Amino acid sequence: MKSGRILDRQDHARDGAGMTYVYPVVSRRAGGVSIGINLNPNHACNFRCVYCQVPGLVYGKAPDIDLDLLEAELSGFLDHVLHGDFMARRVPAEARRLCDVAFSGNGEPTSVADFAAVVDLVVHTMDDAGVDPGVKLRLITNGSLGNKDHVQRGIARMAERNGEVWFKFDAGTDAALEKINNYPGGVARQRRNLREVANRCPTWLQTCVFAWHNAPPAEADLAAWLAVVAEEVALGTPLAGVYLYGIARQSFQPEASQLSALPSPWLEAFAQRIRDETGLVVEART
Numbered sequence: 001m002k003s004g005r006i007l008d009r010q011d012h013a014r015d016g017a018g019m020t021y022v023y024p025v026v027s028r029r030a031g032g033v034s035i036g037i038n039l040n041p042n043h044a045c046n047f048r049c050v051y052c053q054v055p056g057l058v059y060g061k062a063p064d065i066d067l068d069l070l071e072a073e074l075s076g077f078l079d080h081v082l083h084g085d086f087m088a089r090r091v092p093a094e095a096r097r098l099c100d101v102a103f104s105g106n107g108e109p110t111s112v113a114d115f116a117a118v119v120d121l122v123v124h125t126m127d128d129a130g131v132d133p134g135v136k137l138r139l140i141t142n143g144s145l146g147n148k149d150h151v152q153r154g155i156a157r158m159a160e161r162n163g164e165v166w167f168k169f170d171a172g173t174d175a176a177l178e179k180i181n182n183y184p185g186g187v188a189r190q191r192r193n194l195r196e197v198a199n200r201c202p203t204w205l206q207t208c209v210f211a212w213h214n215a216p217p218a219e220a221d222l223a224a225w226l227a228v229v230a231e232e233v234a235l236g237t238p239l240a241g242v243y244l245y246g247i248a249r250q251s252f253q254p255e256a257s258q259l260s261a262l263p264s265p266w267l268e269a270f271a272q273r274i275r276d277e278t279g280l281v282v283e284a285r286t
C-alpha cells in the first residue's frame with residue numbers, strides 16, 4: 001500500500017494500492033468499493049475522447065500483460081478486502097461493500113493481445129478467492145474492438161461469471177463520433193460491434209453528455225443518437241439500458257477548458273426523452 005489514507009469519492013488514483021494492474025475505487029456509480037483492473041498502465045487508447053480524464057493519454061494499445069503479476073496482485077488484494085482490514089481502515093463505513101471487479105483503466109482494456117486469457121485468469125482468481133457470485137465482473141469499454149475473436153470470447157466468458165459490459169456510445173453520427181471521441185471508425189461499425197457484444201453479455205450503453213462552449217449538445221446530434229438507439233432496440237439488440245452521465249472531473253485533453261457539466265435538470269429531461277423514445281431503462285448520473 002502506498003498510504004493508509006481513507007479513500008473517498010474523489011479518490012480515483014489508479015495507483016491507490018500501489019500496484020501495477022489492480023487498484024481500489026469507491027465508485028459513485030456503483031455505490032461501494034470497486035476493484036479496478038487497469039490493463040493500460042501505458043495510458044494508451046485508440047479513442048481520444050475530449051472529456052478523457054486519463055493523464056498523459058497516448059494513442060495505442062495495451063502493453064503485454066504480466067499474467068503472473070496480475071494474478072498475484074488480484075488474489076492478494078481480494079484477500080485483503082475479503083479477509084483483511086482494508087474495508088475497516090481505508091473505506092468509509094457507508095461504502096464497505098465489494099460491488100464489482102471492473103476492467104477499467106487508463107485506456108481501452110480490450111486492446112490487450114488476448115483479452116479472453118485475461119478474463120479467464122480474473123474469473124479463476126475471483127472464484128479461488130471466494131468472491132460472492134453476486135459480485136459483478138464489469139468491462140468498461142469503447143467497444144471498438146468488439147469484432148475481434150479474442151474479445152468476443154472474453155466477453156462470453158464474462159457472461160458466465162455475472163458479467164456486464166458498459167459500452168461507450170456517445171454519438172449517433174460519424175461526425176459526432178470524430179468530434180467527441182476522435183474515432184474515425186464510423187457509427188455503423190460501432191453498431192455492429194455493439195450487437196456482437198450485447199448478444200454475448202448483458203450490455204449497457206454508457207453515454208457522456210456535456211456542454212461545449214457553454215452550449216448543450218445540438219438537437220440534431222441528440223435526435224441522431226436517439227434514432228440510432230431506437231433502431232437498435234427495434235432490431236432486437238438486447239440492451240440492458242443506458243447510463244447517462246456528465247463530466248464530474250476535469251478532462252486532461254486540450255479541449256478541457258471548453259467543456260463544462262450540464263445542469264441536472266437537463267440530464268434528467270434527456271434521460272426521460274430516451275425512456276420515452278426507446279423504451280430503455282435509463283440511469284442518469286451527474
Ligand code: SF4
Pocket residue numbers: 045046047048049051052053054057105106107108141142168
Ligand atoms: S475510451 Fe476511455 S480511455 Fe479512451 S479516450 Fe475515451 S475516455 Fe479516455
